[in-house]
Amino acid sequence: MELVPLREGFMLAGVLFALGLIGMLVRRNLIFTLMSIEVMLNAAGLAFVVAGARWGQPDGQVIFLFILAMAATEVSVGLALALELYRQYKSLDTDVISRMKG
Amino acid sequence: MTIVFYVAGAVAILSTALMITRLHAVHALLYLIVSLLAVSVVFYTLGAPFIAALEVIVYAGAIMVLFVFVVMLLNLGERAAQAERALLKPSMWAGPSVLAVILVGEFLYLLAKSSGGSSGTAMMGPREVGASLFGPYLIGVELASILLLGGLVGAYHLGSRNPSNPEVR
Numbered sequence: 713m714e715l716v717p718l719r720e721g722f723m724l725a726g727v728l729f730a731l732g733l734i735g736m737l738v739r740r741n742l743i744f745t746l747m748s749i750e751v752m753l754n755a756a757g758l759a760f761v762v763a764g765a766r767w768g769q770p771d772g773q774v775i776f777l778f779i780l781a782m783a784a785t786e787v788s789v790g791l792a793l794a795l796e797l798y799r800q801y802k803s804l805d806t807d808v809i810s811r812m813k814g
Numbered sequence: 815m816t817i818v819f820y821v822a823g824a825v826a827i828l829s830t831a832l833m834i835t836r837l838h839a840v841h842a843l844l845y846l847i848v849s850l851l852a853v854s855v856v857f858y859t860l861g862a863p864f865i866a867a868l869e870v871i872v873y874a875g876a877i878m879v880l881f882v883f884v885v886m887l888l889n890l891g892e893r894a895a896q897a898e899r900a901l902l903k904p905s906m907w908a909g910p911s912v913l914a915v916i917l918v919g920e921f922l923y924l925l926a927k928s929s930g931g932s933s934g935t936a937m938m939g940p941r942e943v944g945a946s947l948f949g950p951y952l953i954g955v956e957l958a959s960i961l962l963l964g965g966l967v968g969a970y971h972l973g974s975r976n977p978s979n980p981e982v983r
Contacts, residue, residue, distance in 0.1 A: 720823070
């Protein structure tokens with residue numbers, strides 16, 4: 713029984729979250745923004761699973777299931793919004809979309 | 815088990831870093847799929863095989879199918895043929911393939927290792943997760959179902975054409 717690498721697991725989750733945050737801040741394409749949000753949600757779920765595995769409780773995996781349901785809902789609504797914006801603006805650039813009024 | 819964790823974590827970080835620096839959306843999607851598969855291997859090494867399977871099925875399966883569908887839908891037009899030609903170049907799929915081959919090697923290593931006996935870390939399978947999910951977290955399951963219903967209605971409403979003013983395409 714070897715111990716679960718707790719510190720490395722949290723470091724992996726932190727690095728993945730930071731990469732997703734950088735991607736969301738740097739990229740201007742709406743598809744890339746949504747993909748970076750997926751990466752960040754995945755990293756948050758990874759942190760929960762690492763903590764749950766460290767203390768031998770299934771609660772971390774349960775929280776990951778909730779994050780999974782939330783990510784699926786978010787990406788379906790987000791992609792529907794992206795399609796609608798592309799239909800109106802013929803572009804997925806968030807700088808173009810920022811002209812939106814209302 | 816620990817070396818598998820480190821290699822899968824390195825593959826996840828590398829593919830995510832390559833994902834946010836790609837210019838083409840389909841290239842980025844390939845790297846994102848590899849990243850999710852690597853995180854799935856990490857989940858398996860942490861003793862969560864149920865979550866690893868769900869990661870592959872829901873994240874790398876269902877959600878990525880949505881992304882690929884939307885990207886292909888937005889890519890229609892005169893540039894589609896050139897895009898298809900560019901997609902078949904080896905420089906596009908070589909990087910994700912190499913990273914995925916590393917993950918396949920880890921998978922085979924874990925299969926060969928686990929045939930001898932039980933694995934190193936304590937596994938928490940679907941039984942414990944299900945008992946906890948439908949025990950203390952039952953209200954969360956109900957709230958998640960309401961959230962999914964709201965997402966379904968919202969996506970359907972956004973995707974349907976507005977019948978009152980059909981000139982807005």
